[in-house]
Amino acid sequence: MSESTRSANPPNDFPEYGSSRLRAPRQPLRVLSGRLSELAAPLLAGETIGPLDHDLTRQNDAEPLGERITISGRVLDEHGNPLAGALVEVWQANASGRYAHLSDQHLAPLDPNFSGAGRCLTDAGGAYRFITIKPGAYPWRNHPNAWRPAHVHFSVFSPLFEQRLITQMYFPGDPLFVQDPVLNSVPEWARERLVARWSLELTEPEWSLGYAWDIVVAGREATPLDEDESE
Amino acid sequence: MRLPLTPSQTVGPFFRIGLSTTIGSHVAGEGMPGALRISGQVFDGAGEPVPDAMIETWQSEGAGRCATDEEGHYAIVTTKPERGAAADAPHLDVSVFARGLLTRLVTRLYFPDETEANDGDPVLRSLSPAERTTLVAVREAGGLKFDIHLQGERETVFFDR
Numbered sequence: 052m053s054e055s056t057r058s059a060n061p062p063n064d065f066p067e068y069g070s071s072r073l074r075a076p077r078q079p080l081r082v083l084s085g086r087l088s089e090l091a092a093p094l095l096a097g098e099t100i101g102p103l104d105h106d107l108t109r110q111n112d113a114e115p116l117g118e119r120i121t122i123s124g125r126v127l128d129e130h131g132n133p134l135a136g137a138l139v140e141v142w143q144a145n146a147s148g149r150y151a152h153l154s155d156q157h158l159a160p161l162d163p164n165f166s167g168a169g170r171c172l173t174d175a176g177g178a179y180r181f182i183t184i185k186p187g188a189y190p191w192r193n194h195p196n197a198w199r200p201a202h203v204h205f206s207v208f209s210p211l212f213e214q215r216l217i218t219q220m221y222f223p224g225d226p227l228f229v230q231d232p233v234l235n236s237v238p239e240w241a242r243e244r245l246v247a248r249w250s251l252e253l254t255e256p257e258w259s260l261g262y263a264w265d266i267v268v269a270g271r272e273a274t275p276l277d278e279d280e281s282e
Numbered sequence: 283m284r285l286p287l288t289p290s291q292t293v294g295p296f297f298r299i300g301l302s303t304t305i306g307s308h309v310a311g312e313g314m315p316g317a318l319r320i321s322g323q324v325f326d327g328a329g330e331p332v333p334d335a336m337i338e339t340w341q342s343e344g345a346g347r348c349a350t351d352e353e354g355h356y357a358i359v360t361t362k363p364e365r366g367a368a369a370d371a372p373h374l375d376v377s378v379f380a381r382g383l384l385t386r387l388v389t390r391l392y393f394p395d396e397t398e399a400n401d402g403d404p405v406l407r408s409l410s411p412a413e414r415t416t417l418v419a420v421r422e423a424g425g426l427k428f429d430i431h432l433q434g435e436r437e438t439v440f441f442d443r
Contacts, residue, residue, distance in 0.1 A: 059289045061384035068292075070382030073327040074432045076440050083388070083405065083441040088340040088375040099304055129284045142300020152296040168300040204293070204300060212340045212375050213443055217386065219291040236384050237289045244288055267285045 059244070061236030068232040069193045090210035105171040107141075107183035115165035117146025117184030119259040122247065125177040126207055128214065128270035133177025138208040139266075140170045141181055148187030148201075157189050182259070188227055200227035200234065207266055214268040221246045222262070290385040295334050297379070298349055307348040309339070309360035319425030320391065321357035324350050324378065327433030331355075335380035337430070339391070362393055371399035371406065373417075378430060387440045391428050392418045413439045 063075035103109050108119060122141075126134040144150050144167065147159035151167050165184065173179050186201045202219040209215075221234060223246055228234055234242060244267075253261020293301075310317040320339070324332040331354025339346045339358050346358035365372050371392055378387040392400055400406055406414050416438045419426040430438050 059287045061289060061291070063384050063387070065384060068382070068384065070292075071384065072382075073330075074332065074380060074382035075384075076387065076437055077327075077433055078437055078439070080440050080442040081405075081408070083443060087443065088342060090340070090345060091342040127285060129287055131285055138304065140300050140302065140304070142297065150296040150299060152299050154295060166299070168302065170300075170302060170304060204291075204297065206293075206297075206301060208305065208345075212377075215338070215377060215386065216288060216290060217293045217297075217379055218288055219294075233291060233384070237291075241286070241289050244286055245291065266288045269287065270284075 059238065059241040061238075065232065065236045067194075068236055087212040089212065100170055100172055105169050105179075105181050107143075107165065107167065107169045107181065109182075110166050110169075111164040113164045115145065115162050115184050117162075117165070117187075119182070120185050121180065121182050121253050121255070121259055121261045122203065122220070122264060123178065123180040123250075123253055123261065124247075124263050124265040126173050126179060126209075126266045126268065127177055128268055130270040132270065133175070134173055134207075134209050134214070134268070135175045135177060136209075137173045137177070137214075138170065138206075139173060139179045140168070140206040140208070141183070141203050142168045143183065143186040143203040144189055144201075146184050146187050148189030159187070159189065185222065185260075188225075193232060194230075197230065198227050200225040200231050205266065207268060209268070211269075211271070216266070216268050218266075219245060220264050223247065223249055292381060292384050293336060293379040295381040297334075297336060301336065301347070301349075305338075305345055305347045307346055307356075307358045309341070309344040309346040309358065312359050314361075316361040317359055318361055319357060319359050320374075320419065320428055321355065321422075321425060322419075322428040322430060323354040324356065324380070324430045325354060325432065325434070326382075329434065332380055332432065335378060335430075338377040338379070340375040340377070365399060369402060369404055371396050371403040373403075376428075376430075378432070380432075383432075387432070387438075388443045389430070389438055389440050390417050394418055394421055394426070409439060 247262040247264035250263040341363040419428040
């Protein structure tokens with residue numbers, strides 16, 4: 052029996068993450084026997100995505116402060132099929148660890164040249180690519196002296212309801228992992244899947260560091276015909 | 283062989299900066315024939331409104347997305363989907379994302395004018411009358427109301443997917 056989506060996902064009932072206490076359902080999830088929705092039409096036309104939407108360093112008058120990075124990878128289903136035309140959206144804190152959001156009260160400077168949001172559609176091979184700056188760590192009030200490790204929020208939107216995913220990507224070797232209940236809500240054996248790999252191939256000489264991170268979402272259940280073909 | 287699935291993480295409190303209106307709250311244009319306004323509030327286990335949740339509705343005609351406001355309100359304009367091939371009554375698949383939710387919650391919205399189809403729906407039939415009530419929207423002026431209770435006595439029924 053292969054791994055199910057549920058087993059790699061964190062439980063919603065995870066008291067170490069304080070915000071979950073009044074929000075996680077208390078009743079067990081029911082099994083959904085019926086079919087789930089699939090959008091009949093392609094998700095979006097390419098023209099709704101601006102040419103610079105994937106480049107968070109070129110959305111304002113000047114370049115943002117921080118360590119310039121590229122994050123790139125492929126969106127695949129669990130059978131290894133690339134998802135073409137999937138909408139990938141990212142948002143993140145600036146290099147000082149502050150979001151360009153009114154509710155973020157962390158006393159770190161805002162950067163007028165960093166909005167912290169990007170989007171792109173995956174290409175025919177399922178590939179996405181963002182150019183941004185490395186986000187800073189920031190404090191939060193989950194527990195005494197709590198700090199979120201640097202992370203980038205990712206949202207993947209394809210026509211198939213089962214494939215909908217919102218998650219966070221982390222950077223390799225971050226010492227803050229040990230005290231972060233959000234990352235540690237994921238079963239220990241699956242945590243590394245949220246950590247990008249530093250990539251020499253994606254690192255541009257004298258320009259920017261590169262990180263590789265593939266995203267794997269649920270696949271269609273194989274039909275008997277598919278099973279035959281795979282043998 | 284299957285590839286290892288990427289685990290979910292919370293959408294966090296600041297998703298508004300990233301989840302643009304590329305996908306918005308109108309699956310159907312307001313005033314279009316069949317356009318239906320679905321609105322409601324999201325509540326936590328203390329009965330307080332959740333001001334930082336995001337609701338998404340899915341049907342073959344399209345997806346709608348709306349963040350809740352300070353009072354936990356959301357509104358999406360769409361149409362009632364066709365009845366599917368299976369025995370299921372017409373419904374919307376609904377995802378709920380929020381700070382505090384490490385994975386999305388999945389539920390269904392059924393329509394109050396589909397009494398007969400709802401009575402034959404295998405998912406609704408598997409629930410107690412009280413649980414069933416949490417999945418059927420109610421009529422209100424200008425459309426339908428569908429409140430979502432994440433926790434508590436009136437907790438909405440959520441599904442594994």
